[in-house]
Structures are given as C-alpha cells and as structure tokens.
Amino acid sequence: MTTMYYDHDADLAALKGLHLAVLGYGSQGHAHALNLKDSGQQVCVGLREGSSSRSQAESEGLMVKTVAEAAAWGDIVMVLIPDQHQKKVYEAEIAPHLEAGNTLAFAHGFNIHYGQITAPPEVDVIMIAPKGPGHLVRRTFENGTGVPCLVAVHQDATGQAKNKALAWAKGIGGTRAGVIETNFKDETETDLFGEQAVLCGGSAELIKAGFETLVDAGYPPELAYFECLHEMKLIVDLYYEGGLARMNFSVSDTAEYGGLTRGKRIITDESRAAMKEILKEVQNGDFAREWIAENEKGQPNMTRLRQAEKDHPVEKIGRRLRKMMSWL
Ligand code: NAD
Numbered sequence: 001m002t003t004m005y006y007d008h009d010a011d012l013a014a015l016k017g018l019h020l021a022v023l024g025y026g027s028q029g030h031a032h033a034l035n036l037k038d039s040g041q042q043v044c045v046g047l048r049e050g051s052s053s054r055s056q057a058e059s060e061g062l063m064v065k066t067v068a069e070a071a072a073w074g075d076i077v078m079v080l081i082p083d084q085h086q087k088k089v090y091e092a093e094i095a096p097h098l099e100a101g102n103t104l105a106f107a108h109g110f111n112i113h114y115g116q117i118t119a120p121p122e123v124d125v126i127m128i129a130p131k132g133p134g135h136l137v138r139r140t141f142e143n144g145t146g147v148p149c150l151v152a153v154h155q156d157a158t159g160q161a162k163n164k165a166l167a168w169a170k171g172i173g174g175t176r177a178g179v180i181e182t183n184f185k186d187e188t189e190t191d192l193f194g195e196q197a198v199l200c201g202g203s204a205e206l207i208k209a210g211f212e213t214l215v216d217a218g219y220p221p222e223l224a225y226f227e228c229l230h231e232m233k234l235i236v237d238l239y240y241e242g243g244l245a246r247m248n249f250s251v252s253d254t255a256e257y258g259g260l261t262r263g264k265r266i267i268t269d270e271s272r273a274a275m276k277e278i279l280k281e282v283q284n285g286d287f288a289r290e291w292i293a294e295n296e297k298g299q300p301n302m303t304r305l306r307q308a309e310k311d312h313p314v315e316k317i318g319r320r321l322r323k324m325m326s327w328l
C-alpha cells in the first residue's frame with residue numbers, strides 16, 4: 001500500500017513567511033487561492049492583462065498581479081493555467097523571476113514529465129494534484145472536508161520540497177481527505193491513459209456505438225439517447241459511491257446478469273490490445289509530441305474533431321431532449 005498523509009502529517013509551518021503565487025483563476029486556480037487564503041496564508045493571484053477574472057478574484061478578497069509580477073513576488077509559484085500554454089508563459093513570465101530556493105508547483109505533471117519545462121536546479125519542483133475539479137476542492141473545503149490529492153517532488157533543491165508540497169495540500173484541504181505520494185511520471189501517464197482509454201475517449205465511443213446500434217436497428221433515437229447516454233450518470237454515480245458491487249447491487253438482477261454475461265463481448269482482446277497501444281504512446285512520448293505539435297499548428301485536427309462530435313446524432317437529439325429536463 002502507498003503511504004497516505006493526513007492533517008497531522010503535514011505542517012503549515014513549511015509555508016511560514018512564504019509568498020504563495022497562484023497563476024490562473026480557473027477551475028483549480030480559484031480553489032487553491034481561496035483555500036490557502038482561508039488557511040491563513042499570504043496569497044496572490046497572477047492573471048493576464050485584461051483578464052476577466054481580475055474583478056472576481058479581487059471581490060473575493062485576493063491580491064491580483066500580472067503573471068510576471070506574481071511570479072516575481074512568489075516564493076512558491078503554482079502554475080494553474082491550461083497545460084498547453086504553460087511552456088510559453090513559463091519561458092516569458094516565470095523563468096526570469098525564479099530565484100534559488102523558490103518552488104515551482106503544478107497540479108499535473110505533463111510539462112515537467114515531457115520536458116517542456118525544465119526548472120533551474122536551484123529551484124524545488126513539486127506537484128499537488130487534487131483528484132477532483134476545482135469547484136469541489138473549494139466546496140468541500142468550505143464544508144470542513146477536502147478532496148484527496150496526489151503530491152510529488154520532481155526536484156528538491158532545498159531539502160524542504162516534500163514538506164512544502166504536504167503543507168500546500170493541507171492548506172487546500174487535501175490532507176483532511178488524505179494525500180498519496182507519487183511521482184510526475186506515474187501521475188502524468190496514468191492521467192493521460194485514463195482520460196484517453198476510459199473516461200473521455202472510451203466512454204464517449206461506447207455511448208456513440210450503443211446509440212448507433214439501436215438507431216440503425218430502427219429504434220427511436222429518443223429511446224437510444226436515454227438508454228445509452230442519459231442513464232450513464234445513474235451507473236457512474238453508483239460506481240463512484242460504492243464501486244462495481246454497488247452498481248450490481250442496485251440494478252435489477254436481469255441487468256446484472258445481462259451485464260456480467262455480455263460485457264466481456266464489448267471489451268474484447270482487441271480492445272485490450274488497443275489500450276496497451278494507447279498506454280505505450282503515452283509512455284514513449286508519441287502522444288505528447290502529437291499534442292504539442294497540434295497546438296503549435298493552432299489545433300486544426302482538434303477543431304475538425306470537435307465539429308464532427310457536435311454534429312453526431314446523439315448530440316443533436318440530446319440538445320432537444322435536455323430541454324425536457326428542468327433540473328439541468
Ligand atoms: P482552467 O482552464 O479552468 O483555468 C485556466 C486559467 O488560466 C484561467 O483563469 C485562464 O484565464 C488562465 N489562462 C489561460 N491562458 C493563460 C495564459 N496564457 N496566461 C495566463 N493565464 C492564462 O484550467 P484548470 O482546469 O484549472 O487547469 C489548471 C491546471 O490544473 C492544469 O495543469 C490541469 O491539468 C490541472 N488540473 C485540473 C483539474 C480539473 O479538474 N480541472 C484537476 C486536477 C489538475
């Protein structure tokens with residue numbers, strides 16, 4: 001079992017007297033900045049000139065500076081802007097302001113692991129990655145609990161890198177739930193594999209294939225939508241609350257038996273071989289190189305694929321049916 005860290009394993013003293021700069025005020029940024037401020041820390045948010053988040057952050061009681069000013073002010077600089085913009089922002093606005101003993105922090109390992117960002121050796125490089133979206137990190141903190149986090153140390157120039165990472169995790173509420181130590185490689189590779197094979201890629205293709213099978217067989221697309229997309233949430237909520245067992249316990253015996261006997265025909269040896277291939281492309285850097293090049297070209301492939309997804313019949317019928325759902 002991996003070691004778990006809780007509140008009593010982390011000491012906010014590791015952040016004492018330090019300036020904490022949070023770059024970006026999106027999903028993660030607002031949660032880290034507000035939780036740390038409420039934990040008594042000296043926090044500042046770094047935003048682009050003219051950012052629409054400036055007034056929001058200020059009205060929530062935070063000091064706001066430009067990205068470069070915040071990077072200069074910060075002893076710990078947490079980079080919470082989109083992963084594909086981090087390299088440029090790092091080179092232009094962060095790197096010039098890093099001093100010996102400073103800490104560069106991330107919530108995902110992509111840019112460090114794939115060599116897009118290389119910090120000078122006299123700087124600590126750490127990760128604090130909540131295993132949930134920012135609004136949940138904020139909401140649970142306000143309720144006195146927290147979201148589990150991963151922490152990792154890539155570079156320990158001061159000998160204090162891990163203490164700082166654990167203290168940051170405590171300051172955002174993570175150690176209330178439990179923190180797992182990992183490394184940048186494992187966090188990055190499992191994260192990319194999960195979103196590609198299972199969460200985003202796998203589940204969306206499963207939904208579309210099921211929907212198309214029913215519609216092609218002549219069933220009304222409305223029914224196909226409910227069965228293959230809408231009800232996915234009920235099932236996922238059960239997984240989330242109590243694993244596969246809770247799902248199987250909660251559905252009818254007929255559904256359970258049908259699933260147990262038929263599911264393996266959907267995820268076949270071929271699907272498993274494809275998963276291994278996807279993992280290999282994550283591990284050998286092929287996916288990262290492709291994604292970096294795609295961004296350098298202005299995301300032409302992404303734009304085309306997004307449009308195709310938007311035009312899929314399951315999306316067209318969904319936009320209509322969701323109007324019936326007053327609670328959405
Ligand atoms: P986001 O898109 O919600 O927010 C990004 C913020 O950066 C916004 O405030 C945006 O205005 C700002 N920004 C965009 N481009 C910028 C630029 N060029 N210069 C300065 N600011 C810029 O992003 P997010 O989802 O909070 O992700 C931030 C980091 O957290 C990423 O590394 C991501 O992988 C990681 N992460 C996200 C989640 C999640 O659930 N969203 C969970 C764990 C880790």
Ligand code: MG
Pocket residue numbers: 191195
């Ligand atoms: Mg992720």
